[in-house]
Amino acid sequence: MSKHEAESLENVAKKLKQDMDTDQKPALKVRLEEALDGGLKEITKAPGCVDVLFSVDCCGRCMLRFLGVRDFEIYELSSKEIKAILTKHRQAPPPEAPSENTATPIGQDQDREEEAICIACVGTVQFAEDVVKQIVERMQTEAYVTKTFNMNVTLPTSTLIRNHALSIYWNQKLSSYPTAQVDIKEIFKLLISWPIERQTGLTLDFGSELRMQVAVKHDESKDDHVFLSKMKESGLIIKSKRENRKTIIVGDGRHHVVKALTMVKDHRFTSCGHVPPTPVSTRPQLESIEMMRESVFVGGRYLKYTRDVSQTPWSIGTTMLAELSVSGIVCETLKKAFRADEFKFVTAGREDANVRMLGNGRPFYVEMINPRIPVLPSETIKQLEGEINTIMPEKVQIRHLAALRPEDTKVIKDGEETKTKSYSALCWTSKPVNQAMIDAVNAYTGKAFYVEQQTPIRVLQRRAQMIRKKEIHSLKAFPMEGHFMVVHLHTEAGTYIKEFVHGDLGRNQPSLASIIDCEADIMELDVLEVDLEFPPPECLP
Template sequence: MLPLKEKDKPIVQKLLSAGCCARCILRFCCIRVQATYRRPQQDTLEELQTFIHSAENSQSHDAAAPETSGENNQSHDAAAPETSGENNKSHDAAAAAAVTEAPQEPPSKRAKLEPSGTNAASEGGDGNAAAAPRIAAGVKAEKYEFDSLVLSVSLPAQLCVREHSCWLHVKKEVREKGLVLDKDDIIPLKEAFKWIMQGLVSKELGGAVVVTKSALEVGVEFTHKETDADCHFLATVCPDCFKPAKNKQFESMVLVFPCRHFPCPPTQPSSCCSPQGVQCLHLSVFVAGRYNKFCRSLPQTPWLIDGERRMESSVEELIAAPVLSTFRAEGFNFSSSGREDVDVRTLGNGRPFAMELLNPHRSRLSRMEMKQLQQTINKSSDKIRVRDLQIVTRRPIQREDISFIGDIKELTLDQKTPLRVLHRRALAVRQRVVHSMNVHFLDPHHFHLRLKTQAGTYIKEFVHGDFGRTKPNLCELLRTDADILELDVESVDVDWPPAIPE
């Protein structure tokens, strides 16, 4: 039984008469029992109708409830996935039960999901149940290795207008009954989508868990050409608020527009949304180790001058090629603890390095597999050799890791002309002094550093080291990589020109 109350009857009746889908009626009734959204829509619709028939004013039901067979049974959401099946008899004219924030564009390839071209209104079928195999097919096509994923869906912007219109339609009825229904009380589409889709997608992917936080993000985007123009009136009514690039303002601003600009309740569309594709993006994987360089004509990174390559290879490329292939990553960022000139060898136990692998399709290797990868790199060239190859995580910091910085006074730096200004300043080594430092811990990856330095000190280079051109530097002091996110000059302590009283 649905957990409905007497106060919900006018809402159910009003939305049924408007052709709203069964699950969205539950949202407007503020039902938070997740299991109710996972039931077949037809079962939920029949129980809603039974609930209305049990009311004392059941004699008015025939005028309020929609027919449940034939061509008139087209209560479909303007933003529900296009599907086919048995039970698709109730889609919301205002909103689907599947939506979340639009995903950022990942660099991964898209596995296109072509619409079936069928009319879900006439064939019937649960849109969410039919969308799940398509989502799963798109993920499988990318061949990621994973145990869990985050699922995000982007639906058309016009959905906000249609849902608001439906709420205004219900709001009037609720007020007449002396009841209160705040829009914030309605179950968000995003939440309803999670409750419905997670189990379906998990089943299609062989048991992979759909969670709210995972290394793999799967995004699905839907469009609906039939209702594309539904929100265009906003640009006419308020051209300053609604511009093509201002979609983020859309949802908050649409609430001020009365029904005279848009039908209330919204008209029922004759077609469903079409999925445009599945986009997958995996969080970066970090690989670290040490390298030796035995060649006096091998740069650390690709050497390009005026767009022309000067050396046939580099340390970075010799290491990266096998690593990228093994992890099936789409790109990488290479960093090391300092660097050597092209004609300098690196012997001993080698130089520490780290690689950030972008969108890896494989994220875990056993110790034996990492050893085999290391051997593959070493066999590929006699110019380099790697050791201690391993998967690492971003190194967190604790308060005690940075507390010593405040005790450092009058630290003398040797700063070579930074690479960023070398094109306009002569190459030289300049000595500068950091008089004092004060540090404030923010979180395991961020802290606030306040410095008092001698005039002319290159602050950025002191923090990240400029590939070892500034010594000592903060990276060396902390024994980990560091860089600046924001830099402010708080004061320049010079007694000139004289201050003029305000």
């Protein structure tokens, strides 16, 4: 659907919502009469035009579609009401009305039960309102905080085949197809959106962040398109394959069927398919209702004071290597507050589980996926920060929690190449630390130099082998007793600190070990600072 068509439908929906405060059906009937006697007169006066539609089990709403009626509000009339008006434009006398003694199943609407299920829409448009109750109940259960909704629909593939077949049939009977039919999905979407608006108080808005996908199925006609796959010129290839222990059919999507119909000539379609379409005896069913709102983002900085918490859940198979994670401590509270389905935890770099994150903390943001609540007041976000900081205050805390705009999250991605980090490393040396070793290291204080780091052996199983050239902006050592020294480093983001210290079997040049001319290893590592302005100042309260 084009943007112009979407806006047109949206305007129609808004207008009808206002008009339907009172019973407008008498006025709609008049408008249909006027349309048939006015702009559509040239169509309806064609010999047998309306009779062709009455000669098959076509519902009143689909009759309007085939006649090209684009006054969408008229479709609010029931199929029987529309047929009663169209009957006046028939050339052949209508059949006798059914006997008054005809039984109607208990609990069914007599007006609608008398009518056969439409062969064109298989009941989707004819009984569109039947799905509204389930949709409204689902919307009430999900309880999205919103004033608008966007609606997309998926109808049975068979409606494509049947509309095409009925078009061919009409063309055969009238020698020419009089007009372009109205898209069945447009009508179905409006027929369910209007009552949803009236019952929920929400407004149909094709720009809404709340997107609803309604799928309708009709099992009786689900194989109507299969015959096309046996016609070489259609190009329709339907295959079955096993996926997740289930057999699924591929190649039969609506876009494939639409393309196949354009490739098959009418006479070939008629010889292999059914023209007019065959009757159906069952109504369609609501297959699924999917509701999704665009993600919202919150972010801040986290501090990790312990060496037994991983950044994200860390496991091999079913074995957890770290019992706790920063994302678990921080994100579950936020997920609950926004009533989101899932979350995505994104950080400016990462530290190993046995590395502390100190100073002002590491920048992070959390993407809330499908949140029912899109906006929280700044006071509430501040309360959430406090709540998170009471979960395990001796292990993980956060600072500067704030709501973010989607574009604010780019700061973290862009900062991967520009940010710098400061570290404090407790190092062991194979020789007792002496002043000469300290002086050798401190010769680099305030003096930038580059190291070439091959992909560390410890991560070769998951990262490509390559040489990374990283800048170390400053290096300073402080002696401790015996074989220990503390080294402060200020480096380019992405520098492997552990490998810089021990050299990684010569794969890191130069290294701390080569500078002090003895073996060295890292005992403890702390991140002191991540030099990245985040969250952006304008996001902070």
